[in-house]
Amino acid sequence: MKTTSVMIVGVGGQGSLLASRLLGNLLTAEGYDVKVSEVHGMSQRGGSVVTYVKFGEKVYSPIIDLGEADFIVSFEKLEAARYASCLKDGGTVVVNTQQIDPMPVITGAAEYPADALDKLAAGGMHIDAIDALSLAEKAGSARAVNIVLMGRLAKYFGIPEEKWLAAIETTVAPKFVELNKAAFDLGYHA
Template sequence: MDTVNIMIVGVGGQGSLLASKLLGHVVMTKGYDVKVSEVHGMSQRGGSVVTYVRFGDKVYSPVIDKGEADYIISFEVLEAARYLPFLKKGGKVIVNAQEIDPMPVITGAAQYPENLLDKMTAAGADVSAMDALSLANEAGSPKAANIALMGRFSKYFGDITEEEWLNSLEACVPPKFLELNKKAFYLGRNS
């Protein structure tokens, strides 16, 4: 199988590490070779963050380059737009419709851009937006938005069963948060 390239992007602190851990785990249990590349340190402090997940028969590079991503999973609208040049023509963007102002917007030095979803579609992306934050709140905590988003993403991989996703969720999440995350996953998957 050709390597599948997935970028998980967002704002530092939104939980992209758990999302990538879950994805890496589930594709490994399916027998694929997999690499996940994370960012730690200064970039985590509320800055733009990106995690790469790549799986297939044999994966060498841990990073994804411009024009290579099959999917961009974004926790925030502006961040989805920022990484659009990494998406293949016709690649899929699954985006949480939340907008978080970056510091230049907060200070008034810049405006939060308008109509980004339309602009991404016009640029050739297949955009699917969802309100992951509301689903996470429904599940019991806004922090579970990452897993709600992964629930939606899980629908695109027919050969990974719901049970396999849930087994990996159990392996990646501390027991006391498992029920909350399961609920968020279902809400995302069925949205």
């Protein structure tokens, strides 16, 4: 069985670590060999953040290199463009249409590329774009963008929805379980 590689990318503070832990717990419970790689520290301070999740019968490297990702889940548009070269031929980009300006854009040193997703799609990539921020707010908190996107990613996996919901229960703090289940559901059925 081949290894499946999922990259979760976003801006520090958006909750990509929790998303990767949810995925890791789900896939471990499903009996796969799993590796999840995070980078902490400096990169969390509003910087670009990338997490790798790989699963299969036997996973060696925790890293996903150029052209290796089956899925890229991006919490922000610009970050999808930044890491798009990691996508495998025929892979899918699940992306939140939210725009968060990086400091070079804020200071006027650079421009935010408004057409980044269109260019990726024009290059032949499968882009699945959703307004995860609005869905998260509908679920009850803007901070649930991460779980909305996991709900969207779940559509591409052959794992029943109830298994995902069970993984949410084991991953998030009890008081946030209902919120996150609602967020997952909105992403899944978006």
